[in-house]
Amino acid sequence: MHGSLRCKASTPSSVLCLDPPHHPAPAKGPCVATVKFTVTRDLPLPARAVFDELIDWQGHAKWVPLTRVEILKGDGGPGTEFIATSGIWPAALPDRMRVDSLDTDAMTVRVTKFGPVLTGDVHLKVSSTGDQTSRLEWVEDVLVPYMPQFLAKPVAAAARQGFQTSISRMAKLIAA
Secondary structure, eight states, X not given: OTTSOOEEEEETTEEEEOSOTTSOOOSSSTTEEEEEEEEEEEESSOHHHHHHHHTOGGGXXXXXXXXXXXXXXXXXXXXXXXXXXXXXXXXXXXXXXXXXXXXXXXXXXXXXXXXXXXXXXXXXXXXXXXXXXXXXXXXXEEEEETSOGGGHHHHHHHHHHHHHHHHHHHHHHHHO
16 A cells, blocks of 8 residues: 555544555545644834844754754745754654745745645744834644644644744844
8 A cells, every 4th residue: 555544543533544654645634634823923023133034944943943954945035945854863853845935025925845744834924013023923734644633733732832932032033
């Protein structure tokens, strides 16, 4: 069954995934969870400074814990591909991404995650709320293979908390 995902229900409310995670992420099924979350933060920082830090893809390693970023191609704008690897080997998660749109005037970015584990979209928007204040909205909508849907809410809550912590670290870095 190479290239497919076999799952069996071990109880009515749980699913056990049987195939190893080296297969490409399936589009949907009992062992793929859709995880969606939004983090909105009001920051005591100018919007342009926040946006510039967000689009410094390699700079994310300075404020996202246990993460390193490698630019695979591009100059940071649309078409740029990079991989952010979070965690400590062997439990590190490589996350390949591509910048699909970047509007420096509107301060918006759309990034696509394309594996090898997570697939989906990230939308970032920074809005000015005053001369020295801004609002950051970070929206993720991803598919997580080998995870049943009933785990999506707790995983989203943990991810939301992790991103809130990272954004706080980013804000401290900008303010320094």
